[in-house]
Amino acid sequence: MTEPILTAAGLDRSFGGIHAVNDVSLEIPQGALHAIIGPNGSGKTTLFNLITGHTRPSAGRVRFAGEDITGMPYSKVARKGLAKSYQITTVFPLLTVFENVRIAAQAAAHSYVFWRPADGIRAVVAHTEEVLERIGLAGERDVIASNLSHGDQRRLDLGIALATSPRLLLLDEPTAGMSPSETAATVELVKELNRDVTILMIEHKMDVILSIADRITVLHQGEKLFEGAPEDVKSHPRVQEVYLTGTL
């Protein structure tokens, strides 16, 4: 059996007296679309930060693409093929859509060797255009990013992550603040991206999770409450209980 692209084993982190993530383990196989759900404050973002290297775990290990990356800074983890798209934090608001994606593509292209500089530039431009097509923003390539709708800014943020040709993409609430039609378009986009990128996502909207994820981890007060296929999560008595009582 091939090794999972990501393995988190016994991750733990407290902030003062708050046990934000309590002995959480995850295995994400290559090609998966895995969702993390849980109520506010259940540890989802902290878990992501422990995986990406933004926060150091007090215990536990993280393995990515066959390598132990525990405690490695995000800049280094990103170069190994792990990208994240959180809200719209990576978008340069005063640059065009094209420039935003090109800068990310160019930064990631340092690992390629070209005989002539012009070939390098051509490859970066071609890759940028391909990403814009994929995220559905080819028609907006010359628009200043801050003039895009919220939904399109989120797509652009995703495009910036994609431009680095990641092997694993972490998405934090990709449909947050979106209209129903923007949400539906993003669901389709995430499904399409999953054809060649493994995806780990935090998502609050239950209908989105159930239609998109092949596996779901439910966090509750920093601990893993349940993990399984969408239909099992939906019918699990404890998950139902915390949902119905409003604590999830």
Ligand SMILES: Nc1ncnc2c1ncn2[C@@H]1O[C@H](COP(=O)(O)OP(=O)(O)OP(=O)(O)O)[C@@H](O)[C@H]1O
């Ligand atoms: N840097 C920090 N300093 C202190 N406490 C923190 C810090 N980061 C997270 N926490 C606490 O850890 C707990 C888990 O927070 P976290 O943001 O991981 O949860 P979450 O599930 O992502 O919540 P939300 O859905 O609201 O984003 C919360 O009680 C939070 O207040």
